[in-house]
Amino acid sequence: MSDDALWYEAALLVGLTNALNVVADAPLAVLEPAQPAPAAEVVFAEIRACYERADVPSPFRRVAADPGYLADLWGATRRAFTDHHLGRQLKEALAFAVSVTTRSQFGTAFHLGEMRRLGVGEGGVMEVLGVTQMFSSYTKIADTLQLEPDMSAIAPVDWSPAPGGTPPPPKPLAPEAP
Amino acid sequence: MPTVRLRDASEYPGPVQKLFEAAKAWFNHDFAQPPAMSRVMAWDTELGAFHGRAMKRAMTPGEFTRAEKEMVAAVVSGVNACAY
Numbered sequence: 001m002s003d004d005a006l007w008y009e010a011a012l013l014v015g016l017t018n019a020l021n022v023v024a025d026a027p028l029a030v031l032e033p034a035q036p037a038p039a040a041e042v043v044f045a046e047i048r049a050c051y052e053r054a055d056v057p058s059p060f061r062r063v064a065a066d067p068g069y070l071a072d073l074w075g076a077t078r079r080a081f082t083d084h085h086l087g088r089q090l091k092e093a094l095a096f097a098v099s100v101t102t103r104s105q106f107g108t109a110f111h112l113g114e115m116r117r118l119g120v121g122e123g124g125v126m127e128v129l130g131v132t133q134m135f136s137s138y139t140k141i142a143d144t145l146q147l148e149p150d151m152s153a154i155a156p157v158d159w160s161p162a163p164g165g166t167p168p169p170p171k172p173l174a175p176e177a178p
Numbered sequence: 179m180p181t182v183r184l185r186d187a188s189e190y191p192g193p194v195q196k197l198f199e200a201a202k203a204w205f206n207h208d209f210a211q212p213p214a215m216s217r218v219m220a221w222d223t224e225l226g227a228f229h230g231r232a233m234k235r236a237m238t239p240g241e242f243t244r245a246e247k248e249m250v251a252a253v254v255s256g257v258n259a260c261a262y
Contacts, residue, residue, distance in 0.1 A: 006249070014253055090246050097250045101257045124241030131247050134233045135254040138215060142262035146181050147214045149262055154207050 004158040005085045010094060016080040017095040017107060019073075020059040024106030028062060036064035043071050050078060052117065057110060089118050096125075097132045180214070185221075187212050194220045197230070204234070215262070 036044070044056045044064070051057070056064075064070045081091050092114040099107025115125060141147075161167045187198050197220055198212040205213070212220075219226035237247050255262075 007252075010249055010253060011256070014256060018257070086249075090242070090249070093242065093246070094250060094253050097254050098257050101254050121241060127236065127240050127242050127247065128250055130232070130236030131250045132254050134229075134236045135251040136258065137229065138233075139255050139258040139260035139262070141218060142215060142260055143258075144181075145218060146179060147184075147218070147262045148180065150209075150211075150214050151205070151207075154205060 003085070004160065005163075009080075009085050013080045013086075013091050013094055014098050016077050017098045017111070018102065020057070020077065021099055021102060021104035021107040023062050024057070024059040024110075025104050034062045034064060036061065037067045039067035040064040040070050043067065043074050046078075047074060051114070058106065089115065089120055092118060093120065093124070093128045097128055100129065100132050101136060184214050184217050187217065190217070190220055194223060197223070197226070 044060070047056050047060055048054065060070060060074060063073060081088060081095075086094075092111050095107065096111035096115055098104075099111055112125065115128075159168065187195070190198070198216060201212050201216040202208060211217070219229060237244060237251075239247075242250070
């Protein structure tokens with residue numbers, strides 16, 4: 001997993017997961033009930049089809065009064081969770097780990113459901129929970145002692161260009177000593 | 179800056195050196211010093227042994243590969259805002 005593309009993709013997924021979770025878990029009951037605009041139904045149909053479920057997950061329903069915003073949010077979400085460099089199962093596992101770590105009730109239940117729907121067994125769920133738990137331990141130990149990163153040498157630098165871009169120019173050589 | 183003095187590997191007793199060798203093998207990397215986390219966990223060898231075994235069990239390939247699990251670990255570390 002030294003290819004940066006995998007990590008860019010994972011980071012974008014983490015962001016979208018958190019974006020959905022914060023809206024779903026926020027105490028937004030104090031707001032007026034979300035009233036989907038009629039144009040939102042087209043997007044809702046896509047969402048139902050993608051997740052193979054009859055209902056529309058709450059973070060999408062919550063923002064459906066603005067169908068343009070809903071469509072863009074859904075477009076970004078769909079893109080983040082589509083098979084690309086990383087597969088859909090792993091992406092749901094990452095989203096589940098993020099949701100457990102951030103104590104998101106919505107995200108934990110939703111991505112657990114998606115993992116199972118996509119064929120991850122109870123053993124696989126336990127694996128993700130175990131890794132999440134162990135690294136929730138290591139991170140707090142490291143933070144408590146303010147440990148500094150010391151393992152960056154393990155990961156090689158990926159010099160490949162940005163998508164559609166050109167490779168970076170070669171670095172100028174240091175002048176030779178006289 | 180760490181809030182404690184991280185001990186050099188040489189300051190740890192003999193049996194712990196085996197744990198440090200195991201850490202090298204686990205990461206497949208020849209560190210000049212064992213990672214700081216290894217040295218911290220070695221402070222309490224009983225706790226470190228339990229924790230280390232649990233971590234290895236969690237990271238062993240199963241339905242997900244070791245690489246995939248490393249990515250889960252990185253993501254968890256990221257959302258915990260842990261720079262280490």
